[in-house]
Amino acid sequence: MSAPAPQRPFDDAYFADPYAVYARLRSERAVHHVLLPDESRVWLVTREAEVRAGLADVRLSVNKQHASTGYKGFSLPATLDANLLNIDAADHLRLRRLVSKEFSPRRVEDLRARVEQTCQNLARRLAELLRTDGVADLVDVLATPLPLSIIGDLLGVPDRDRRPFANWVRMMQVPDSPKDIVDAIACIHAYLLDLIELRRNEPDGNLLSGLISVRDEGDQLSGDELVSLAFLILMAGLDNTQHVISSGILTLLQHRDQLAAIRTDASLLPGAVEEILRHTTPNHMAIRRFPTEDIEIDGALIPAGDTVLLCLAAAHRDPRRYPEPDRFDVLRDDKAHLALGYGIHYCLGAPLARMQINVALATMTHCFPRLSLAVPANELSWSRSFRSHSLKQLPITLEPAPRR
Numbered sequence: 001m002s003a004p005a006p007q008r009p010f011d012d013a014y015f016a017d018p019y020a021v022y023a024r025l026r027s028e029r030a031v032h033h034v035l036l037p038d039e040s041r042v043w044l045v046t047r048e049a050e051v052r053a054g055l056a057d058v059r060l061s062v063n064k065q066h067a068s069t070g071y072k073g074f075s076l077p078a079t080l081d082a083n084l085l086n087i088d089a090a091d092h093l094r095l096r097r098l099v100s101k102e103f104s105p106r107r108v109e110d111l112r113a114r115v116e117q118t119c120q121n122l123a124r125r126l127a128e129l130l131r132t133d134g135v136a137d138l139v140d141v142l143a144t145p146l147p148l149s150i151i152g153d154l155l156g157v158p159d160r161d162r163r164p165f166a167n168w169v170r171m172m173q174v175p176d177s178p179k180d181i182v183d184a185i186a187c188i189h190a191y192l193l194d195l196i197e198l199r200r201n202e203p204d205g206n207l208l209s210g211l212i213s214v215r216d217e218g219d220q221l222s223g224d225e226l227v228s229l230a231f232l233i234l235m236a237g238l239d240n241t242q243h244v245i246s247s248g249i250l251t252l253l254q255h256r257d258q259l260a261a262i263r264t265d266a267s268l269l270p271g272a273v274e275e276i277l278r279h280t281t282p283n284h285m286a287i288r289r290f291p292t293e294d295i296e297i298d299g300a301l302i303p304a305g306d307t308v309l310l311c312l313a314a315a316h317r318d319p320r321r322y323p324e325p326d327r328f329d330v331l332r333d334d335k336a337h338l339a340l341g342y343g344i345h346y347c348l349g350a351p352l353a354r355m356q357i358n359v360a361l362a363t364m365t366h367c368f369p370r371l372s373l374a375v376p377a378n379e380l381s382w383s384r385s386f387r388s389h390s391l392k393q394l395p396i397t398l399e400p401a402p403r404r
């Protein structure tokens with residue numbers, strides 16, 4: 001099949017309802033040649049079987065060195081490129097083996113008490129705001145500070161540095177101009193280099209100290225690998241967890257019968273978290289991939305070096321895979337999803353992400369039984385990015401107590 005003229009799917013209609021656009025694309029073909037808002041041409045894959053196969057296809061490299069068409073998307077500075085999401089095959093296997101030792105289930109369980117305590121403190125602050133102001137922004141008060149605080153713990157950021165660290169992260173996430181992003185990345189990069197030196201001399205038992213000292217048959221992480229990994233943990237761990245907590249709570253508030261069921265039976269919560277990950281996938285796209293040789297997807301010939309975007313959010317609503325895919329159903333039988341990836345790049349932080357989301361939702365459902373949205377859902381503001389779909393704010397309030 002010769003390449004059809006590229007479509008421009010990421011228009012205003014898309015940002016108003018991305019799932020409607022995915023449904024149209026998916027019904028036409030599994031893969032489309034499209035133009036991104038920055039005019040770069042990519043291949044967008046939307047059907048579940050093809051997205052899953054793409055994630056597992058070793059001919060689809062995440063390494064930018066394989067891009068032949070001048071990939072223009074988001075890139076980190078070259079010094080931060082020695083990270084798991086920019087390498088494949090033996091290089092990836094070596095690095096992943098080294099770092100997996102430190103991402104053990106035991107370490108995640110060790111963090112549970114800390115996550116619960118942090119959640120309780122944030123819930124107290126939220127209750128106070130709701131009492132004094134009547135309204136609070138859940139993104140600002142819980143969904144952002146929880147993962148940020150836990151990542152600060154993982155990296156061993158000393159208390160005195162938490163505020164500037166949070167400010168740089170905010171500047172990177174909510175920039176006033178593109179220059180803010182570049183400046184914030186430079187500040188975080190410089191800070192992480194200092195932090196690695198600090199933890200080399202003063203290990204504190206946290207993840208970063210563990211990564212500094214990890215050894216495997218004489219092999220260890222290089223300086224570039226350490227700082228790149230620390231940066232990746234920050235980037236991958238913060239945004240996604242934040243988005244799942246906020247959009248998860250929004251979804252539950254919009255499905256009050258299911259929220260009530262979870263309140264009555266806490267054993268439904270882990271399944272609800274998986275359904276939230278499927279239904280409100282934070283990362284709409286997997287990281288861009290580049291074919292190392294010409295490949296064919298659903299009859300389309302994709303030349304080596306082109307950019308391929310595997311659309312996780314579209315795959316999760318594919319009726320070929322999920323019955324009534326747009327319906328949110330915490331009791332759904334088939335709960336498997338691709339929100340945490342699939343194949344060799346499967347999310348390293350998945351157990352930690354799941355634990356944090358479970359604790360956050362358990363705290364919210366338990367402590368705030370009368371929670372409700374403070375504005376109509378169509379007035380909520382979402383990020384205008386085709387990569388991730390995230391709430392900018394989530395204003396919440398408490399419903400009046402029923403009259404006795």
Ligand code: HEM
Pocket residue numbers: 055084085096232233236237238240241244282283285286287288338339340341342344345346347348349350352353354
């Ligand atoms: C709900 C929260 C999270 C979601 C939805 C998520 C999603 C993902 C996805 C989709 C990938 C694969 C990307 C691809 O193949 O294109 C990935 C990889 C990764 N994630 Fe997560 N993630 C989350 C939380 C975290 C956390 C908390 C951490 C660390 C503390 C983390 C660290 C990583 C790392 C290091 C990789 C790269 C793994 C590799 O290439 O071998 N993630 N994540």
